[in-house]
Amino acid sequence: MSSHTVLHDPHGLIEAQLPLDRAPYEALVTTALARTNPTLSVRDYEQITLQPTGHARAPAADIARHAAAPPKNDGRGALADVILRETNRRLAAPAAGTARCVQNRARLVRALYARLDRLTEPLPAAT
Template identity: 45%
Template sequence: MRTALAWSSPLDVPADDVAQIGHLLAGAARAVADEVRLRAARLPEDDGRRLFAELILQEADGRLSQPCTSLNRVHNRARLIRALYERLDRLQAAVPDEAAAASP
């Protein structure tokens, strides 16, 4: 992810690789989003942390529905993964692993 964000020029990445990198980043983002979704679902519906997580997940769904055809979109996917991990960290503090595993 850091490497993707470090690329500053489209010349840094062969054009044929951009779509493949975007695809890999999308897979990683979906995996983290699934975990965020799982953790957020265990919080009360009116909990601000859950509401914020749901907003981030909506944004993620929108971004991931677009094809990754440019270095700018690769950067956006890398930033999305970072935002999802930040949200996951906060939700893990709110919903410990034992509670997440015990809930149906």
């Protein structure tokens, strides 16, 4: 008999209520973009690439949730759709074991956070 409870949350409602822990991933992005280490092996780069690749899905999911919320006449939703399509295209590409791949995934995370920040900022008041 198992003591585990299976959670069925197909719409990600529980995840939507949890704040993103951005600090460690922003630090990883900063580090990845600041330097390359030519002594790392292909396998090392492949392992490092997994972090920004996996984490990119979290801000992308938040962007998708926020994009569904604005009024139809708000252009932020349409822009978010474009960003999500580009994100899916970039994440679908196989990860290469290179510093360039790590940096590209780090740039993607940085861009997703920037877009999420813009999407969640309040609209200016109409005058």
